[in-house]
Amino acid sequence: MTAKPYLSGHYTPVPDEITSTSLEVTGTVPPELSGRYLRNGHNPKPGITPSHWFKGSGMLHGVRLTDGRAEWYRNRWVRTPALDGAPLVRHDGSMDLTASVAGTHIIEHGGHLLALQEANLPWEVTPELDTVGPYDFHGRLTSAMTAHPKEDPLTGDLHFFSYSPFPPYLTYYVATPGGHIIREQVVPGAAPTLMHDFAITGTKAVFLDAPVVFDMAETSGIPYRWHDDQPARIGVMDRLGDAGRPPHITWIPIDPRAVLHVTNAYDTPDGKVVLEGPAYDRASWETSWKWWIGAPGHPLAPVTGATATRWVLDPVTGTAAEDGLDDLTTDFPTINEAYTGLPSTISYSVAFPGAGLEEFAITKLDTAAGKRLVHRPGPHRHAGEAVFVPAADAVAEDDGYLLTIVSDLKADASQLLVLDARDLTSVAEIHLPRRVPNGIHGSWIPDGTRP
Template sequence: MTSETFTNRYLVAGNYAPLQEETSTSALPVTGELPRELNGRYLRIGPNPRGDVDPATHHWFNGAGMVHGIRLRDGRAEWYRSRFVESERGAPNTNVLSHAGRILTLIEAGRPPVEISPDLDRMAVWDCDGALSRGFTAHPKVDPATGDLYAITYNPRHSSLRYVVLGADGAARHSSDIDVDDGPMVHDMALTETRVVVLDLPVTLAAARRLAQSGGPLTRLPLTWDDDHPARIGILPIGGTAAQVRWIEAPRCFVFHVLNAFDNADGSLTMDVIRYDRMFVRDVWGPSDSEPTLVRWTVNTARGSVNEEVISEYRVEFPRVDPALTGRAHRYGWFAGFSAHGLMITDDVERDPADGFGTGPLVRVDTRTGDTTVHDYGPGRVTMEPAFVPRPDAVCEDDGWILSVVHDAHADRAELVVLDAADLGAAPVARVHLPHRVPFGFHGNWIDDDELA
């Protein structure tokens, strides 16, 4: 296969195609009424390749990051800005969040965060005084009680994972190296009030190297499904070391994202995760080998076993929970519904990898009952990852708003849409009209002004 005969949908297809220019626009038009309590920035990031890229080898996960920011204040949408992430040590493209007064752009597999200023115009590598010199992760977890940030990091140049804890003040508090075989891809982790959970699943660097040596397909993402690598999770105390890790066999699958996890009174723990039966087998350009399924893992640490139950038959991805419940028992999760050709998938359908990965409506799942509520944004309109923002002095778990960027394929433009999290059947509270489309990417977060004070 050559670049002359192959069309890579992640470079040219609709809203996957990268943008070529940065944008700055002020006084954005709004339909509806923005809640005056929303004072801050909604930031979103994704890969945006620049220059010549070989479509035969390009993977969706590659490419310099582009940050998209919408500034809200006092009921107004003051500006939209898009900026390429630039630094002397790479351009993270996977997540953007705040910690210890800093806005950080993140990526896994060896590169440290790049700090970006609140106006998106200044950037610099931030490696926490060398504590993150081996790189960081796309999905750290913040303990809402302490403000401490927990991460499981990996680096292709090292044979071990690194467990890192950063304090609420941004200083490194703890680290421990955890030996693993084959160089597994560790995109996410789980955190409870007392424990950290490591995901060691069968997508590895070693398998990709074996495939390349045997003449298999070559992509710029050196990771693939590994039939020889076991699926397991490692559990250690929240401030523990490698010597305290307890390894337990897990269902054979791959997990990009964890909704949440929590301790149970009997000593077990619960994890809600999005599982894939296989990953990077047929589709070497994106994550489309199998459909995502929301499941609950109940981990019996005394017996060393994991029981899996399907929570919802709806296919969903990009899970979000009320951040105040990270590591605590939760009821609701908000997701982007997974779609193929614009249709919600509710059963196992064999798909062509050329279809790629796609999202659809917003989905809320009651993890206790399995009940599912869907907000359809309209024909040709699909959501990206949602973010739950609680109201000040919220009195229940869904007392807040859902913010997400929605792509309108008919207009080829994007909107920041605000929904009432407790009433998804209602029309949007507000729609902020952006000047152009925002390419399908990965993750985004609401950053309140108070977080940067």
């Protein structure tokens, strides 16, 4: 077995696709959980060793819940040209935006299930996870799409962006609930930085311009490196107004930080913007990168040193105030998505060993109460991103459930955990027919949602 950390341990790929029905359940699956939990992750074919964690081919894992039962589990590769080795950059130098590994995220929008990878077009799959083909928003999208779009909970519009190492570096898009692009604007002042995620508020789009910059000298296959001469900035741009009008954006300098995943952002009554997310300094970014490329001396876990951070951004003065929210090493934050772009106080994250924590865990951070809860799956067990599902009679922000797949190395098994989002206690364990590699991002697709 290769020594690459993203192809071993909890991340060891599975060699095939299977389907299993009538899954065993410990505890009680709440009957209101009627739908599909779908999760994406990197799973290269047997014999393939990608040069970077992010370059492994995408594989979807799904569990169907209905009437208190776990009806099925299935896993499928997203069958894109990249699965068979087609490159993003063709021999003539042109880009093949369909050559996606499609391994970062899966969402539903406009009646389409979309597997996402930020350097490419989305790839559509069926509810049974079979591949349909590339999706371009009715012919309007001719560039790559971020793997972290944001759906406005008030309008249903999908906000997303495309970034590139070549001008224009950053383009902002808005699509209707039916999947029709109604806004496409180049964002002025952006740099050729690695921009994995962004945020929206009720009035703003918020972009992260980190010191991780396009650099062809980087040989890992993901050509970006930390550069101290690239200032860290956060761009706050008006998201409303006429599509043909040049957008107003304020680039606000911050201390040198990189942010892979945003927790949330929202407007304040006095015109400021609050942004939260796990932040890396240079040392923690470069140490984590060693794991992502399998470099000698890499750490034991893929995330090192990232901690929950809050910025209060003032677009009028162009200044930012930064505060640390927690000292645990965390990433893959999630929230109740009904609060996307709105004031929120509760988030959930994957906690990685370090800063006094000896094993992987799921955390709940309540910034209003100043409290943190930790769910420890146990030794040799690694829980992935926890997806929030609101309860049927939800009133409070945390009324609901968390769904997360656990990789258990000692038992060579996996479960889909259902946790109470209020106190992180276990509600049910759905026993999966194989150990599922730890992955990246997923979604809950409730019944009644198209498709």
